[in-house]
Amino acid sequence: MSRRSGILEFAVLGLLRESPMHGYELRKRLNTSLGIFRAFSYGTLYPCLKTLVANGWLIEEPGSAPEDALAASLAGRRAKIVYRLTADGKEHFEELLSHTGPDAWEDEHFAARFAFFGQTEREVRMRVLEGRRSRLEERLEKMRASLVRTRERLDDYTLELQRHGMESVEREVRWLNELIESERAGRDQRRSVHAEPAEQKGASEEPDGLPRHQDAASSGGTPPGRPGPPDPSAEGAG
Amino acid sequence: MSRRSGILEFAVLGLLRESPMHGYELRKRLNTSLGIFRAFSYGTLYPCLKTLVANGWLIEEPGSAPEDALAASLAGRRAKIVYRLTADGKEHFEELLSHTGPDAWEDEHFAARFAFFGQTEREVRMRVLEGRRSRLEERLEKMRASLVRTRERLDDYTLELQRHGMESVEREVRWLNELIESERAGRDQRRSVHAEPAEQKGASEEPDGLPRHQDAASSGGTPPGRPGPPDPSAEGAG
DNA sequence: ACACCCATGTAAGGTGTTACATGATTAG
DNA sequence: CTAATCATGTAACACCTTACATGGGTGT
Numbered sequence: 048m049s050r051r052s053g054i055l056e057f058a059v060l061g062l063l064r065e066s067p068m069h070g071y072e073l074r075k076r077l078n079t080s081l082g083i084f085r086a087f088s089y090g091t092l093y094p095c096l097k098t099l100v101a102n103g104w105l106i107e108e109p110g111s112a113p114e115d116a117l118a119a120s121l122a123g124r125r126a127k128i129v130y131r132l133t134a135d136g137k138e139h140f141e142e143l144l145s146h147t148g149p150d151a152w153e154d155e156h157f158a159a160r161f162a163f164f165g166q167t168e169r170e171v172r173m174r175v176l177e178g179r180r181s182r183l184e185e186r187l188e189k190m191r192a193s194l195v196r197t198r199e200r201l202d203d204y205t206l207e208l209q210r211h212g213m214e215s216v217e218r219e220v221r222w223l224n225e226l227i228e229s230e231r232a233g234r235d236q237r238r239s240v241h242a243e244p245a246e247q248k249g250a251s252e253e254p255d256g257l258p259r260h261q262d263a264a265s266s267g268g269t270p271p272g273r274p275g276p277p278d279p280s281a282e283g284a285g
Numbered sequence: 286m287s288r289r290s291g292i293l294e295f296a297v298l299g300l301l302r303e304s305p306m307h308g309y310e311l312r313k314r315l316n317t318s319l320g321i322f323r324a325f326s327y328g329t330l331y332p333c334l335k336t337l338v339a340n341g342w343l344i345e346e347p348g349s350a351p352e353d354a355l356a357a358s359l360a361g362r363r364a365k366i367v368y369r370l371t372a373d374g375k376e377h378f379e380e381l382l383s384h385t386g387p388d389a390w391e392d393e394h395f396a397a398r399f400a401f402f403g404q405t406e407r408e409v410r411m412r413v414l415e416g417r418r419s420r421l422e423e424r425l426e427k428m429r430a431s432l433v434r435t436r437e438r439l440d441d442y443t444l445e446l447q448r449h450g451m452e453s454v455e456r457e458v459r460w461l462n463e464l465i466e467s468e469r470a471g472r473d474q475r476r477s478v479h480a481e482p483a484e485q486k487g488a489s490e491e492p493d494g495l496p497r498h499q500d501a502a503s504s505g506g507t508p509p510g511r512p513g514p515p516d517p518s519a520e521g522a523g
Numbered sequence: 524a525c526a527c528c529c530a531t532g533t534a535a536g537g538t539g540t541t542a543c544a545t546g547a548t549t550a551g
Numbered sequence: 552c553t554a555a556t557c558a559t560g561t562a563a564c565a566c567c568t569t570a571c572a573t574g575g576g577t578g579t
Contacts, residue, residue: 051566051567052565052566052567066546069530069531070530070531070532071529071530071531072530079431079434079435079444086569087568088567088568088569089530089531089532089568090533090534090567090569090570091566091567091568092531093531093532094532096287118544126576127529127530128530128531157445161442161446162442162443162446163442164442165440165441165442165443184571193317194535196317196318202403203403204399204400204402204403205319205400205403207464208396208400210401212458215453215456218453218456222449226445288537289537289539290538291536307558307559308559309557309558309559310558325539325540326539326540327540327542327558327559327560328539328540328541328542328560328561328562329538331559331561332560332561332562364561365547365557365558365559366558383574446543465540502556514535524579525575525578525579526577526578526579527577527578527579528575528576528577528578529574529575529576529577530565530573530574530575530576531572531573531574532571532572532573533570533571533572534569534570534572535568535569535570535574536567536568536569536570537558537566537567537568537569537577538565538566538567538568539564539565539567540563540564540565541562541563541564542558542561542562542564543561543562543563544559544561544564544572545558545559545560545564545578546557546558546559547556547557547558547559547560548554548555548557548558549554549555549556549557550553550554550555550556551552551553551554551555
């Protein structure tokens with residue numbers, strides 16, 4: 048049941064929550080903004096959309112409806128079918144957002160969950176981050192154990208491969224540590240104990256504070272020394 | 286044609302080249318020594334083995350054959366069917382080893398290829414490493430481009446996710462640079478122009494020199510001079 | 524006019540997993 | 552004796568991709 052399609056449904060709902068879109072546009076967003084998971088094909092996306100419509104979570108609208116003038120013009124006015132989240136869909140998405148089962152910290156699930164942390168309550172974020180972290184620590188434990196067992200028999204390349212693999216995992220753990228740290232620092236530990244639905248109307252609530260090492264993001268080909276990290280006050284996504 | 290099962294065949298052949306084994310053992314090795322790719326199930330492995338037998342690349346032997354006393358006792362004497370590489374199989378594997386098509390640098394393919402670098406000729410190793418590197422550089426280019434395009438609209442979490450993704454890729458590029466560097470330093474550029482079959486009898490030939498940073502392999506959960514968040518205080522969660 | 528991107532969809536097929544069926548051997 | 556692990560195998564199913572079918576719009 049680690050259905051990748053579950054991830055798709057989740058991501059579609061989440062993307063559509065920000066603004067209505069048609070399938071083609073949706074797919075692009077799925078592969079760029081949320082560039083984490085490798086491309087879903089139309090053969091997967093369209094059937095998925097139909098399912099969601101059948102469940103009453105989305106409705107299909109003809110393109111360029113009056114209320115949508117802006118979005119439609121941005122998304123391309125050739126749009127045929129625009130999908131919009133229903134109230135039920137929104138509710139369902141919010142329920143998904145609050146789930147913290149072990150699924151949530153498997154590789155691709157985690158990435159999808161993280162991508163919508165802006166809409167997620169802090170305590171849920173914490174549980175997901177911590178769950179992910181222990182998941183990775185388990186994995187590290189196994190890798191170390193197996194390395195100790197087999198170290199002698201392996202040639203240098205195999206060893207190097209495993210070393211590199213472990214290093215990547217360790218690095219992600221450290222990343223998670225920083226994130227968890229920031230989450231804790233954002234407000235006091237208590238507070239936000241599943242109280243009010245809070246950030247309901249958009250992604251506009253302030254995101255509490257994230258680690259802000261933007262060094263690597265531009266280290267590659269473009270080091271123009273971005274001074275100001277973009278202000279989160281932007282009323283995002285609209 | 287990016288069949289994951291192609292990877293399986295390759296890895297099975299490579300593992301069996303070192304010593305005969307039965308399916309169960311093979312699967313364990315596939316998930317530990319070569320821990321890179323996530324577990325293949327028996328439902329995949331056994332049919333694969335049959336295919337390989339049908340192709341004449343393997344032969345099935347009853348467990349604990351006389352010539353195999355040592356290997357069999359190490360592998361477990363309960364063995365029912367021991368698979369052994371045929372001459373044809375060896376030849377085929379060696380041919381696979383020398384292929385350097387674009388397949389070879391896709392994620393899981395690459396890991397499998399790298400795992401058998403000990404048996405691979407240097408010039409092939411070079412091509413694979415360099416191919417992989419350009420593949421990743423392409424990917425980075427795309428990520429950067431899409432990031433520039435969408436930077437403004439994304440909330441902090443999405444941004445952080447992308448930053449982290451890019452950093453991972455950049456890190457792998459650096460890793461490849463080191464490896465390529467070592468390969469070059471191992472001997473002079475010329476030489477080894479597909480001359481003699483050289484290291485044929487085992488993986489015991491010296492591997493020319495690899496970067497030897499084993500620092501991270503054991504760094505684990507205790508970074509020495511961490512200035513930052515020193516105390517994950519590990520209640521372990523899971 | 525032609526090529527190319529936008530846009531939606533379906534059918535067939537490959538690929539791999541789960542669940543099941545089976546049985547031998549070892550440890551308690 | 553029973554449970555757990557070792558060991559092999561198969562069949563049904565879930566999942567996703569590819570290739571195809573279709574057609575509007577836009578640039579050269």
